Amino acid sequence: MSINAIVEELRKNISAFEKQVETAEIGTIVEVGDGIARMSGLTKCQSNEMLEFPDNTFGVALNLEDETIGAVLLGEYKHLKEGDTVKRTGRILSVPVGKELIGRVVNPLGQPVDGGAEINSKTFYPIEKIAPGVMSREPVTQPVQTGIKAIDAMIPIGRGQRELIIGDRQTGKTAVAIDTIINQKGQDMICIYVAIGQKESKIARIVAKLKETGAMDYTIVVVAGASDPASTLYIAPYAGVAMAEYFMDQGKDVLCIYDDLSKQAWAYREISLLLRRPPGREAYPGDVFYLHSRLLERACRRNKESGGGSITALPIIETQSGDVTAYIPTNVISITDGQIFLESDLFYRGIRPALNVGISVSRVGSAAQIKPMKKVAGKLKLSMAQFRELEAFAQFASDLDPETKKQINLGQRLVEILKQPQYEPMPAANQTAIIYAVSNGFADNIEVPKIREWEIKFHEFMNRSKSVLLEKIGGGNWDEAVEKDLKSACEEFAKK
Numbered sequence: 001m002s003i004n005a006i007v008e009e010l011r012k013n014i015s016a017f018e019k020q021v022e023t024a025e026i027g028t029i030v031e032v033g034d035g036i037a038r039m040s041g042l043t044k045c046q047s048n049e050m051l052e053f054p055d056n057t058f059g060v061a062l063n064l065e066d067e068t069i070g071a072v073l074l075g076e077y078k079h080l081k082e083g084d085t086v087k088r089t090g091r092i093l094s095v096p097v098g099k100e101l102i103g104r105v106v107n108p109l110g111q112p113v114d115g116g117a118e119i120n121s122k123t124f125y126p127i128e129k130i131a132p133g134v135m136s137r138e139p140v141t142q143p144v145q146t147g148i149k150a151i152d153a154m155i156p157i158g159r160g161q162r163e164l165i166i167g168d169r170q171t172g173k174t175a176v177a178i179d180t181i182i183n184q185k186g187q188d189m190i191c192i193y194v195a196i197g198q199k200e201s202k203i204a205r206i207v208a209k210l211k212e213t214g215a216m217d218y219t220i221v222v223v224a225g226a227s228d229p230a231s232t233l234y235i236a237p238y239a240g241v242a243m244a245e246y247f248m249d250q251g252k253d254v255l256c257i258y259d260d261l262s263k264q265a266w267a268y269r270e271i272s273l274l275l276r277r278p279p280g281r282e283a284y285p286g287d288v289f290y291l292h293s294r295l296l297e298r299a300c301r302r303n304k305e306s307g308g309g310s311i312t313a314l315p316i317i318e319t320q321s322g323d324v325t326a327y328i329p330t331n332v333i334s335i336t337d338g339q340i341f342l343e344s345d346l347f348y349r350g351i352r353p354a355l356n357v358g359i360s361v362s363r364v365g366s367a368a369q370i371k372p373m374k375k376v377a378g379k380l381k382l383s384m385a386q387f388r389e390l391e392a393f394a395q396f397a398s399d400l401d402p403e404t405k406k407q408i409n410l411g412q413r414l415v416e417i418l419k420q421p422q423y424e425p426m427p428a429a430n431q432t433a434i435i436y437a438v439s440n441g442f443a444d445n446i447e448v449p450k451i452r453e454w455e456i457k458f459h460e461f462m463n464r465s466k467s468v469l470l471e472k473i474g475g476g477n478w479d480e481a482v483e484k485d486l487k488s489a490c491e492e493f494a495k496k
Contacts, residue, residue: 024087024088025041025042025043025044025045025087025088026041026042026085026086026087027039027040027041027042027045027051027069027085027086027087027088028040028041028083028084028085028086029053029080029081029082029083029084029085029086030068030082031082032073032077032080032081032082032084034274035072035073035077035229035230035231035271035274036070036071036072036073036271036274036275037053037059037070037071037073037077037080037086038068038069038070038071039051039068039069039071039086040067040068040069041086042061042069042086042088044088045061045064045069045088046061046092047061047062047064048060048061048062048092048093048126048127048128049061049088049089049090049091049092049093050089050091050092050093051069051071051086051087051088051089052086052087052088052089053073053077053080053084053086054079054080054084054085055079057073057074057075057076057077057079057080058073058074058075058089059071059072059073059074059086059231060072060074060093060231060235062271062275063275063277070275070276072230072231072234072271072275073229073231074109074229074231074232074235075229075232092126092128093126093127093128093235094124094125094126094127094242095108095109095110095124095125095127095239095242095243096110096119096121096123096124097110097121097123097124097125097242097243097245097246098121098122098123098246100119100120100121101119101121101220101243102190102217102218102219102220103216103217103219103220104116104119104220104221105203105207105221105223106119106220106221106222106223107222107223107224107228107232108222108224108232108235108236108238108239109232109239110239110243113223114207123246125242125243125245125246126242127235127238127239127241127242128238128294129242129245129298131294131297131298131300132298132300132302132306136302136303136305136306137160137300137301137302137303137306138160138301138302138303139301139367140158140159140160140161140301140337140364140367140368141158141367141368142158142159142253142301142310142368143156143157143158143159143368143369143370143428144157144158144159144161144180144184144189144255144312144368145183145184145187145427145428146176146179146180146183146425147179147180147182147183147425147426147427148176148179148180148183148353148420148425148426149417149418149420149426149431149434149435150353150355150418150420151176151340151353151355152369152373152428152431153373153376153377153380153381153418153431153435154355154357154360154377154380154381154384155338155340155355155360155361155362156362156364156365156366156368156369156373157312157314157362157364157368158301158312158364158367158368159189159253159301159310159312159368160299160300160301160302160310160311160312161299161312161313161337161338161362161364161368162296162299162312162313162314162315162335162336162337163312163313163314163336163337163338163339163340163362164314164315164316164317164332164333164336164338164339164340165177165314165315165316165317165339165340165342166316166317166318166319166324166329166332166333166339166340166341166342167318167319167322167341167342167343167344167354168318168319168320168321168322168342168344169318170347171342171343171344171347171354172342172347172352172353172354172422173259173260173316173318173342174202174206174259174316175353175422176340176342176353177193177257177259177314177316178193178206178209178210178422178423179422179423179424179425180255180257180314180425181193181210181215181219181255181257182209182210182213182215182423182425183425184215184218184255185213185214185215185218188252188253189218189253189254189255190218190219190220190244190247190252190253190254190255191215191218191219191220191254191255191256191257192219192220192221192222192240192241192243192244192254192255192256192257193206193210193219193220193221193222193257193259194222194224194236194237194239194240194256194257194258194259195221195222195223195224195225195236195259196224196233196236196237196258196259196260196261196263196264196267197224197225197226197228197233197260197263197264197266197267198223198225198226198259198263199225199226200223200225200226200227203221203223203225206221207221209423213423220240220243222236222239222240222243223236224236230267230268230270230271231267231271233263233264233266233267234264234267234268234271236264237258237261237264237295238295240256240258241256241295241298241299241311241313244256244311245298245311247309248302248307248309248310248311249307249309250309251307251308251309252309253309253310253312254309254310254311254312255311255312255314256299256311256312256313256314257313257314257315257316258295258313258314258315258316259316260315260316260317260318261292261295261315261316261317261328261332262317262318262328263318264291264292265284265288265291265292265328268284268285268288268291269283269284269285269288272284272285273285281327282327284327284328288327288328288331289331289335292315292331292332292335293335296313296315296332296335296336297335298311299311299312299313313336315332315336317329317332322343322344324339324341324359337362337363337364338360338361338362338363338364339359339360339361340355340360341355341356341359341360342354342355342356343355343356350419351415351418351419352419352420352421352422353420355418357381357384357385357388358385358388366378370428370432370474370476371476371477371478372428372429372432372473372476372477372478372482373428373431373432373435375478375483376432376435376436376439377432377435379439380414380435380439383407383410383411383414383439384411384414384415384418386407386411387407387408387410387411387412387414387415388411390404390407390408390411391408391411409444410438410439410441410444412448413438413443413444413446413448413451414438414439416448416451416452416455417434417435417438417443417451417455419452427470427474428473428474429470429471429473429474430459430462430463430470432473433458433459433462433470433473433486433489433490434455434458434459436486436490437458437490437493440487440490442490442491442493442494457493458493461489461493461496462489462493465489465492466485466489469482469485469486469489473486
């Protein structure tokens with residue numbers, strides 16, 4: 001190549017050169033340890049902004065102080081040391097969202113932990129977002145069928161509601177939540193199960209059960225395990241609700257389960273104390289109420305003008321010795337629209353789900369029930385509450401009047417009917433039929449120990465011989481003709 005050709009080539013390259021200047025705000029680590037880092041510099045850093053540390057480690061800025069920034073580190077941090085540089089990303093902490101996540105088990109950053117393929121989602125949502133305003137919401141009127149007789153009949157849950165599941169350890173809180181997910185098959189509901197501080201073995205069993213029942217086809221599992229750092233336990237519920245908001249924006253209904261928020265509160269307390277925020281009651285920071293309120297307020301049912309869709313939240317809280325008046329339980333009770341209280345004593349007596357009818361409540365009530373269930377279960381909660389009182393009284397009474405005996409006999413049979421094995425959710429039509437049968441005296445002649453056997457045969461009879469009637473009831477139809485047909489079916493079965 002001649003000199004002139006070389007010169008010409010150089011001229012072309014020089015003229016095509018575009019000067020690009022990349023600016024980045026850099027800070028320096030002044031202290032690191034216990035999953036917390038403090039940095040100097042970064043004067044324009046925003047709250048909840050993602051920060052990039054060496055070796056592809058990320059953190060989230062939480063404390064914006066005069067001289068330093070306090071951040072929690074996400075993931076392994078032992079390679080970090082004082083003097084290392086930190087770079088702003090300019091991006092508020094966000095997670096990948098979209099239908100690509102359905103059927104997957106992910107960590108709170110949206111990365112797969114189930115050994116499957118990478119998730120190539122192009123859409124990201126911030127984990128912190130202002131909840132929809134009052135004017136964009138509408139009343140809760142559509143039911144979330146849990147498949148659990150005691151809940152669907154007495155403590156109904158509606159789409160867009162926030163219903164707390166509360167109780168001591170090992171009283172069946174997670175079982176209620178998982179049964180609800182399993183029962184959403186064919187109900188046009190996307191489910192998100194957020195495991196916070198749970199043992200990995202327990203999470204693996206839950207995922208296996210969801211796969212076995214086909215529930216993973218519409219479920220996302222977000223995992224922040226017991227061995228994960230406090231920072232991931234803190235952000236896990238927000239990641240879950242961000243994923244739910246994507247589907248709500250598409251006009252879909254989503255069920256979000258947070259199992260459990262007690263452990264999130266513990267993780268937030270740990271982070272806050274390490275960041276030297278002032279401790280308050282029980283060493284929790286002053287904004288621990290806001291920790292849960294800004295999460296649960298994002299659950300709602302939006303009106304059609306705002307795009308429709310809903311998020312139903314089922315937060316779980318663990319109590320100590322049944323104390324619902326403790327700090328975190330009372331906080332969450334005051335945020336939610338009711339609570340399902342599971343009692344240890346009932347659980348150990350074999351009454352499962354161990355629902356305490358007196359303390360449990362749904363502030364949406366019968367608005368979230370199909371019409372047949374509303375008609376049949378109207379007096380059920382009152383009957384159960386009266387039975388609990390009479391049951392204690394009857395132990396000391398040598399002779400009872402006929403009316404009291406009748407109430408006790410009915411109560412004993414209702415208790416047996418409302419017992420339900422785990423992983424066996426029941427369609428609303430079958431629930432309505434069995435509650436109607438017992439409430440109207442068709443089981444009065446059946447001995448209490450044989451009620452379960454009688455119930456199984458009753459459902460077999462209804463499914464085999466009265467499927468058209470069950471379809472009508474399941475579709476929300478209830479009039480004199482339907483009630484007459486149901487009564488005839490009960491009488492027909494009683495003669496067998």
